Amino acid sequence: MELNNELARAVRAVQEAGRCILSVYGRDDFGVETKGDNSPLTKADRGAHELIVRELQASGLPVLSEEGRDIPYKERHAWKRFWLVDPLDGTKEFISRNGEFTVNIALVEDGRPVLGVVFVPVTDELYFGTIDKGSYYVNGFNSMPGSMMQVLEGAHKLPLAAADRPYRVVGSRSHMNELTVEFIGSLKNEYPDLDIVQRGSALKICMVAAGEADIYPRFGPTMEWDTAAGQAVVTAAGKSMVDAETGDELIYNKEDLKNPYFIVW
Numbered sequence: 001m002e003l004n005n006e007l008a009r010a011v012r013a014v015q016e017a018g019r020c021i022l023s024v025y026g027r028d029d030f031g032v033e034t035k036g037d038n039s040p041l042t043k044a045d046r047g048a049h050e051l052i053v054r055e056l057q058a059s060g061l062p063v064l065s066e067e068g069r070d071i072p073y074k075e076r077h078a079w080k081r082f083w084l085v086d087p088l089d090g091t092k093e094f095i096s097r098n099g100e101f102t103v104n105i106a107l108v109e110d111g112r113p114v115l116g117v118v119f120v121p122v123t124d125e126l127y128f129g130t131i132d133k134g135s136y137y138v139n140g141f142n143s144m145p146g147s148m149m150q151v152l153e154g155a156h157k158l159p160l161a162a163a164d165r166p167y168r169v170v171g172s173r174s175h176m177n178e179l180t181v182e183f184i185g186s187l188k189n190e191y192p193d194l195d196i197v198q199r200g201s202a203l204k205i206c207m208v209a210a211g212e213a214d215i216y217p218r219f220g221p222t223m224e225w226d227t228a229a230g231q232a233v234v235t236a237a238g239k240s241m242v243d244a245e246t247g248d249e250l251i252y253n254k255e256d257l258k259n260p261y262f263i264v265w
Contacts, residue, residue: 003107003115003130006059008148010083010105010117011128013055015142017048017087017103018121021094025122030095040091041067048087048103056083056105064253066225073255081109084252086225090201092174099123100173100200106228111251116232118202126151127158127206129236134158135209158237159211167191170213172220173198179219179261187215205230208264209237216264219244224257234264 024030024044031043049067056063064071065085076082083105088094090101099122107115118127124142129135136155138144144154169184176198187194199207205227207213231241231250242249244261 003132004148006107006115007117007128007130009055009059010107010115011126011148011151013052014103014105014117014119014126016051016055018119018142020044020047020051021088021101021103021121023047025094025097032095040095042088042091042094044094045088045091049085052085052087052103052105056085059083061107064225066223076253077255079253081107082253084108084113084225084228086202086229089226090174090203093200098173098200100203102201102203102206104202104225104229106232106252108228108252111253112249113228113232113235113252116229116236118206118229118233120203126155127209127233128155129158129209129233131232131236133236135233135237137206137210158209158233159239162211166193166195168195168197168213168215170197170199170204170207170216172204172218173200175220177220180217183217183219202226202230205234205241205264208239209234214265217244218263219261222259222262224252224254224259227259227262228252230264240265 021044033041035041045067049065053063061082063083086104089104093100103119105117106113115130124140126138126141135158138155204216208216234241241264244263
């Protein structure tokens with residue numbers, strides 16, 4: 001399956017969204033509002049959403065975005081191929097100015113992410129993967145020439161070379177809970193010297209894809225747009241992202257867009 005055109009389109013979209021987000025990041029007023037689920041929304045979320053949707057809709061495929069309209073299941077259940085987007089994953093990290101937020105774009109086919117792009121605007125790092133070409137990492141994305149071929153030439157295949165370090169667990173910076181703490185505690189029986197790090201957004205999945213962490217357990221609420229791009233990257237890197245209860249791969253475009261608890265490893 002050739003996904004070159006779709007990958008180039010998604011990479012352009014995250015780049016444009018990243019510029020928009022950073023323009024807001026440098027202001028004193030983020031224009032923070034509270035959504036119906038009590039999660040925050042900023043001018044950066046809205047602006048990034050508009051830019052991404054404009055770019056992706058030119059592909060002729062439907063777009064499901066966290067900040068888009070609520071599309072009924074009766075309309076989207078027939079979608080075989082669509083874009084799934086989180087324009088600003090980690091809004092709490094954005095507001096706290098710790099830099100650990102991402103722009104996530106996935107292409108989903110028959111319920112499974114086949115392409116994923118995760119961009120970290122503050123550090124200018126890009127993770128991307130497709131099921132036909134594997135996963136890659138780019139440091140200094142915006143300093144590269146514009147073509148996808150040149151981006152690929154400057155990219156590093158994932159996972160990166162293994163480091164000599166203890167077994168590493170990555171957890172959420174904003175959503176660590178008792179179930180996660182208990183799971184990490186159970187790992188200490190096998191890995192007594194394990195290292196625990198915390199990150200925001202899809203960076204946690206990308207750390208496993210890169211080989212910078214060994215496992216990411218998530219026993220808290222997430223939505224499909226939070227994870228689809230990261231899942232494409234991590235699975236294309238040869239790792240697994242599975243339902244914590246069943247061991248099955250996460251699937252997408254469900255009637256209920258909430259994810260089950262999952263483990264990336």
